[in-house]
Amino acid sequence: MTAPINSSDNNLRNFLYPRSIALIGVSTRTGPETFNILEQVLAGGYRGRIYPVNPRGGILLNLPVYPSVGEIPETPDLAVISTPRTAVPAVVRECVDKGIKSIIIITQGFADADEAGHRMQEEILAAIEGKGARIVGPNTIGVVNLYENLNTSFIGFLRRQADTAMICQSGIFLLGAADFTAGIGLGVDIGNACDVDFSESLDYLGQDSRIRVINLHMEGLKEGRRFMEVARRVSAAKPILCLKTGRSEAGARAASSHSGSLAGEDHVFSAAFRQCGVIRVQNVEEMYDFNKTFLTYQSMPGRRVAVVTISGGAGICAVDACSAAGLEVARFSEKTVSKLAAVFPDWMEVGNPADIWPAGMTRGYQDTLELSLDTILEDPGVDAVLVISPAYLDPGEDPKLDISIPVNRVAARHPEKPLTLWIFGGYRRELAARLEKENRVVVYPSPERAMASLAALYHYLYEVKNHHWTSPPVFADMDRKRIGDILDRGGKTGGGTINEEALQILQACGIPVLxxxxxxxxxxxxxxxxxxxxxxxxxxxxxxxxxxxxxxxxxxxxxxxxxxxxxxxxxxxxxxxxxxxxxxxxxxxxxYRPGGVEVLLGGKRDPSFGPVLVYGLGGIYTELFRDVSFAVAPVSREEALAMIRGTKSYRLLQGFRGQSPADMETLVDCLLRLGQLVVEFPQIREMDINPLLVGPEGAVAVDARITINKKV
Amino acid sequence: MTAPINSSDNNLRNFLYPRSIALIGVSTRTGPETFNILEQVLAGGYRGRIYPVNPRGGILLNLPVYPSVGEIPETPDLAVISTPRTAVPAVVRECVDKGIKSIIIITQGFADADEAGHRMQEEILAAIEGKGARIVGPNTIGVVNLYENLNTSFIGFLRRQADTAMICQSGIFLLGAADFTAGIGLGVDIGNACDVDFSESLDYLGQDSRIRVINLHMEGLKEGRRFMEVARRVSAAKPILCLKTGRSEAGARAASSHSGSLAGEDHVFSAAFRQCGVIRVQNVEEMYDFNKTFLTYQSMPGRRVAVVTISGGAGICAVDACSAAGLEVARFSEKTVSKLAAVFPDWMEVGNPADIWPAGMTRGYQDTLELSLDTILEDPGVDAVLVISPAYLDPGEDPKLDISIPVNRVAARHPEKPLTLWIFGGYRRELAARLEKENRVVVYPSPERAMASLAALYHYLYEVKNHHWTSPPVFADMDRKRIGDILDRGGKTGGGTINEEALQILQACGIPVLxxxxxxxxxxxxxxxxxxxxxxxxxxxxxxxxxxxxxxxxxxxxxxxxxxxxxxxxxxxxxxxxxxxxxxxxxxxxxYRPGGVEVLLGGKRDPSFGPVLVYGLGGIYTELFRDVSFAVAPVSREEALAMIRGTKSYRLLQGFRGQSPADMETLVDCLLRLGQLVVEFPQIREMDINPLLVGPEGAVAVDARITINKKV
Known part of the structure; x- marks a missing residue:
């Protein structure tokens, strides 16, 4: 017997690049609506060895069918199980006995279903324990590898290859990849994620050099901290986009019955993603846009955007969208202005947005566009351009309005600055196809989506990819013994809640208390x-x-x-x-210390991420305006600052209405120490410092409360 | 000479349904990129009489060209001017002399441009003064009437007829109608709106019985109050959607140079739209979705939505979107649950979202879908349905997965409840075309867009169409004389600001003061x-x-x-x-009156809408959280309540944290009286009551300030 394989790398490789596959429980019916996996694997063009397994034996689609796994003449790299659910545990044991290391369980009805399902999922896990075998699923459509024409799904689908990967908990994200991620290269549907999970898949795909964007569809997460560690490493190399669903209360309920995921608080996910460089997308359209954006553009010198338009009205839409996305409307240099003024009519002021229509009508649209774009892209004050152009006419019939040639010529001359487009009119798709053919530009269906995509690109390049993540400091001066003693005592005598003594714990922790x-x-x-x-x-x-x-x-x-x-x-x-x-x-x-700003510092335990910190305005306004921010603890100085700056009440600390600015250093220090406290003492279930009074010179905790876990 | 025509109705009729048109300044060049209006009018298939005018005379596209307007053998219903801008004032005078009542000025370079342009726009207006002639533009592409094959634009475009209308300040919204409003019937580009404006166009289109949805693209508005009056009347008959641009500061600046529009504060527009039933759309995609929605669905009994899905994961996305849109996730009746349970596998819990995939795999997808949809639509607890279905396969090649037949059959059986779809995959457009052919259902590209559309439908049906707008009360007990006296005195001695005496004005106005x-x-x-x-x-x-x-x-x-x-x-x-x-x-x-909630009541003058009211939390939090609401004054009791309820701080008044609820009646009364005050005394430029202390029994103004216009 071989030693258990420790490197996840090898295991996922067999899932995605198997040389041979056993298809267990394959249907003997073929054709539309029979959902025959063998038929789909063959139709996909997979070139490895295939072993269908069905107790009836015989021949199916020209291949011999094996009555059992044991009778397959080799040990296949991968087993794909789609038997009825009650048969699955036994089949998994057969696979393990055969020495198969990679097993996909397509079948539904486990942790996603009733009590019996939960029990069977436990049985499956017991079957692989210590055997070195790994499971993807259950409740999955398995894997997709369009580089190798592999697709373990029971449904055929439009295969549009792109250098993107998808890790999902619902097969539609693999099947609908043409629509969701603008195509796909590699994909894993981890389904109920009973074994192979997000972290492991992400780790593997992060190392695959062909993959340039990784997408996640996430319903829940078990080991949040491991995930963050992997994501922080991978996001430095390529963008990770995540569609985290179950954000609403109703959605979270639905998620727990779909993949058996336990979703923590949605805000905590957003905070954790920020801390590890994962870009959260709001919906499938944004996912599609961002994939195209990251596959097309590699650089963007800054956040100043120019708009070249054929319509003043559309230009205003673009400026609104630019501001809403947090980008800046570029100011043209004098050189740019004078070059454009030379071709614009006299009565027209040259500015950004630049409306080239009047000039285009007299000088020719294509020439004017090319000249304007070159001029603007040469301007050192411009970092990206949005071109707004109509597609009223069929570009095949009216070649003079087909802007794809000048646009691609200009884009090739300025690869360092994204040249993006918003086009509209009855022939939008036809013109977009021509424009995007060379993969130099992306056409967006609205200015809002164009600007949001540019903002995501800027964010990734400067706040993730080239970002240096600092470590949380460790405070050696904490009086751990004293803290432990009070917690122990409080847990016993205080019924799980510590009120007055909480300030003593803070003091022992190095947080100034009144x-x-x-x-x-x-x-x-x-x-x-x-x-x-x-x-x-x-x-x-x-x-x-x-x-x-x-x-x-x-x-x-x-x-x-x-x-x-x-x-x-x-x-x-x-x-x-x-x-x-x-x-x-x-x-x-x-x-009595009047004055200063009252803030709240808190800690609690999240089911996905463990100890997290909460920061916000103190008093009744915390609840009223929900002006709070979260972070997974412990936090670095930079993360603590980001938490504080992420609230609207931050202005109060900056010296609102003529007050002196608050002592940020001490406030940050309190957050850092609190982070260490909740991490080092897992018996703290929840705690609040409310208020912490922050003045111009120092801060003091006025009141605090701690709830203790009965048993850790 | 005929009397000036007062009814806007007649004037716009000639613009949109002219029996004869003079095209003045038409180019003698034809073909691509010559932007020849005559060529486009002919290509559009217009069947009225056409008189091209150009000093060179001759024959153009088989029509005689008249050297001047005076030489046209009749008085045309409509003149379309596209001469260079310096010639326009004289041409307008010629048209007026000829007796032409409807004039479109295509030419740019007036209030949208330099000082000379502003002056020429004044000249044009002087030319029609008292003559009964009306102008659309300048800086416009004119009008579109696809019922009559009329299009005064210099560009050809894809003509997709739909029973929608568009009033815009940028021609792209007519030319790109296929993309922006899912087609068009009638359209007016009012451009700089020097004469014919939003109110008049809206009034006319509101009366055109073929038009079922009216769209506005608005950069600015001159007579906000007249617009509101018309919109309130029209919105009771058909939905009015408005894309108001220039929402950002940078966008507002761009708008003033585009159409010479003076944009007031963006929040005030949102408030005014709410008060007159105009639905504000966020972007062109929402405009497109809402048009399709209103053209397809006429009723929706409530806001409870069911989701029928083939993917649990997609169902969760839909539930999130449902909550975000303010709709409710429906709860199925016992009857529905037991009917579905009969076809679902044993291990699967029946609920909303209903995942029909496992049942579909065994019973056939189309049959299962039809049965489930009928069952769910018969449930009295369900008001609308979103179907989530894949389009992985070409529906032409795989007819078994073509759901358009069962879906349309079910939709025909349940016309009272919207049946909507989100489909995805490589063949989305092909399947959508089949589904939408009978105009019974709308296919949306994301669950967010489906739910936002259903929410808009619900909002229109219950909060606009069948809404009874009440009038603002008039308070006879105000001491107008005293108020006028203090304002006069304050304006003289106080340098335009009234501080301590402001409380006396409030008292005279019937607002309790401390x-x-x-x-x-x-x-x-x-x-x-x-x-x-x-x-x-x-x-x-x-x-x-x-x-x-x-x-x-x-x-x-x-x-x-x-x-x-x-x-x-x-x-x-x-x-x-x-x-x-x-x-x-x-x-x-x-x-000294401690306790009670401190709120702010204010009044100011908006350039578009005149006197407006502001309400919000008092103290520093107003500025910090921008938790304020606006309304055009005066307000009805209902509008005052909506202002208060529209803020997050409303919870403080409801009896937050065990406090007694505040005296809402007195608070509302104060807002109503303040509304009347700022309307009746235009010399008040701006005023604040800050704070008004609202307790469980009454409210009192503690402090107030009024700024006075130097000269009214």
Whole structure:
């Protein structure tokens, strides 16, 4: 027996480049609507050895059918199982006994279905355990390799080859590749992903030098952190686009019954993708556009776009789209302006967008277009161009309006700057086909889609591909022992929630906290206030009370001993009457620090990615405006800054309305330390610092709460 | 001489249905790239009488050319001018002298261009003044009437007739109609809109019974209120879709140089459109989708959508799209579930989305689809269906996967519920053409576009078409005289800004205000506090100080006379040192009212729509989160409520976090009164009530400011 294979590389190679395939459970019926895999594999033109398996034996489509896997005269590289689901576990065991290392299970009805299905999926996994065999599926159409004419699907489809790859959880993304990714080279439908998963497939496809864009259709993710590690490496070499579905609550519910995926919070996926360079696409149209974009354009010096139009009205649409996509409307150099002014009519101001129609009507459209494009692309202030042109006439019949020749000539002269087009009219497709034939330009169906694609290209080139990812710092000064002790104790006595002691944990973690003392009587309260310094804040302490101010349990700005004394008894009385069942443990005394910006820092555990950080504006506005950002913890300094800058409330910290700017360094430091805390102490299920008061010189945690896992 | 024609109806009829046309300035060159209007009018198949005019005379394309307009043997219904721009004013005068009532000016270079162009546009307008003649343009391609084979453009284009109309400011929307509006019936390019404008064209097309959808491409609007009045009437009969461009700042700049349009604030357009039933489309693709949708579907009982899919993965995309569009994912009745369960495999749970693929593989795809669709469409809990189906195979070659026959059969049986499709794969267009041939169903290129279209249909049917627009109430109890007096005085003495007296205007307007008295010394301050009742708030009064708290000019919660006395001198001293150049007029004393929600009510003047109202959360959050809504004033009770509900901060008023709900009635009343105020007093350029404090029982304006126009 051979040693278990550790390199995923070898395993996926056999799935995608098998020299021989066993097709187990293949139907004996052929023709339309019989969904016969053997027929499709043959029709695809696969040139390896094929072994159909069916207990009936005989001959099918000129090939001998083997009654069982054991009777196949060699050990095939790949087995494709499409038997009824109840037969699958036994067939997998037969394959393993035969020594087959790569198994695709087409059959549905496992973790995607009922209880019995879940059990059978477990059985299958048990069958390969320790045997070095790997499974793609179940609930998949398998793999596609158009370089080798291989397609394990039971459906034929239009094969449009392109240097893109797809890893999906639904076969339609392989079958509909012509529509979704503008063609395909390699594809894996991981289906329920019981064994081979996103990370492994991504790792393999990242190393395939022919593949230039990798697409993911993702419903859920098990090992988010491993995925991020792989994606960060692969995205430096080629763009990874991901259509993550189940973003809505209803969609997430549907996802869990489709591929048995457990989808974490959708915002966390977006954050994780940003942290590892995966570009999230919004829908199938964007996926299509971005694939064409990345296959066509390799460079773009900056984000300044010029628009060359035959219609002022269309030019305005393009400018709106440019702004919405976060790109800049280029300003032409004086040289460009004077060159264009020489051909434009006198009454027309030259600017961007440049409307070449009036000039084209007198000088000839094709010549004017070519001259304008060359002039504009030579302008060092222009990084990309969108050409807006009509396709009202059949380009075959009216060659004078066929712009494909001048456009491709110009594109060849300026390969460093994307030359894109938006064309419209009844002959859009005919003209687009001519324009795109040389793979130098992309024609988009709207200015919005053109600009979104250019923005994605810019993002990939400067914020992913050539980006240096820094590591999260590690703080050696954390008092781990003290943190562990409080967590242990809190978990036992506090019923899983730590309130007042949470500030001590933060302190041990190196996060500045507002000093606080718990007083059990008015005397202790005055003593505490005296030692902390006036004015002070008083808050009720009770494990049963979460929103303290709702029951009169908060008083601010108490300036002298008498006020503290009076407040103590008043507060205990009020709270007792409003919350009669709450056990009052005392009153917390803290110095009163008005001013500064109140922010919220939080940590929680995501089912896909583990510990994540949350940052946002404190107080009621967090909930009202959902102005929060997420990141998978721990975070680098750069990621922490990006979290803060990603909120609208960031302006408050910059010195809004004449205030002094907040101490960003300390705020970032708090996020970094909190990230390390939630990673190092998995018993923390959820925690909030709310508020952390950030002033011009420092920040302090005023209040915090931690929920603990019962058992880790 | 005939009397001036008042009915716009007659004038536009001559533009769109002329029995005879003079083509003035027609080129003598013909063929590709000569842009010869005569050639295009003839090629279009126009059957009326045509009179080309060119000083050279002669014969052109078998028609006699007249050297001048005066020599035409009749008075043509329509003149189309395409001479060089400097000749246009004289030609217009010739047309008017000839008695021509409808004139299209194709020529560019007027208000869309330089100073000379602006002057010539004025000359043209002077030429028709009082003569009963009307102008479309300049800077236009004129009109299109595909029912009569009329097209005054200088470009030929694919003519796809549909019962839609287009009013635009850029000819591409007529020429590219196949792409933008799925075909066209009637179209007017109003270009610079120097005379015939949106309102008039909309009014006319609203009355044309063949036209079922009206589209607008709008860069700017002069008489916003007249437009709204017409649109409200027309939108009750047929949907009006508007692509308003220049939404970005850069786009708005480009618009002003394209058609000389002055674009007001983009948010105000959105608000105005909502108030008059115009549906704003985001881009040309949405325009295309919505046109097809409105031409195909006439009813939709509710917003609950069922998804019938061949792919669980695609079903999840559809559910996400459904939620994002504001539609509901339907819940199937027990009857539906049991009927589907009878054909679905045992292991599969029946739900929405319904994945019919496993059943289809065993029972035949077409039959399963037809049965499932009938079952689901009969469910009273389902209002519309999206079918997701592949187009992997050529439907001509694989008729078993051609779903167009069962789908159209089902659609014919359920005309009251939209049956929509998303199909994908290499043969999408071929299959879509078969599906859409009977005009019963629409095929969309993505689930997002399908759901957005259904949402637009629902919105039109229930929130526009059958909507009863109520009128703004008129408050007879406003003290107009007092308001006018203060405004007059304030405008004179206050340098155009009214601060403290603004509350008196509000009071006269019937808006509750917090009592306030200005004290000039500590004694007056104590007296005022005594009479208003403790605790009080004190605020500095100075015309030079806007942000009072920034200079120590605000103190809250003063509980007794001594505190008031001390604060007075402290405040004057602090403010004097921090703002040494400010003239301090005194200190304002108001009762201290903590609690309640602080909102902002404002009014300002928009260049397109005149007086508009602004509503939002008060304080710094207005600016930070831009959580504001607009409406053209005055507003109805319903519109005022919609403004408030349209903000995220609405939840604060509903009783957020256990607070009592706010007094909505009083808040609405304040908005209504403010609306009437800004309409009745045009000398108010801009005003703010910030904050208006809204509590559970009533609301009070705490602070207000009014800016006055120098001269009205």
């Amino acid at each position: 000093p606080a003392r718990v007083a059990r009587n008015a005397g202790e309260a005055m003593e505490a206030a005296e030692s902390l310094g006036y004015p002070v804040v008083m808050k009720i302490v009770s494990p049963q009370i979460t929103h303290k101010s709702d029951v009169g349990g908060v008083r601010l700005n108490l300036g002298h001993a008498r006020a503290v004394e009076e407040t103590f008894s008043e507060m205990v009385e009020t709270v007792s009457s409003l919350a009669p069942h709450a056990a009052i443990e005392g009153v917390l005394i803290q110095p | 009592p306030a008295r200005v004290a000039r010394n500590a004694g007056e301050a104590m007296e005022a506090a005594e009479s208003l009742g403790y605790p009080v708030v004190m605020k500095i009064v100075s015309p030079q100080i806007t942000h009072k708290s920034d200079v120590g000019g605000v103190r809250l919660n003063l509980g007794h006379a001594r505190a008031v006395e001390e604060t007075f001198s402290e405040m004057v001293e602090t403010v004097s040192s921090l703002a040494p150049h400010a003239a301090i007029e005194g200190v304002l004393i108001q009762p």
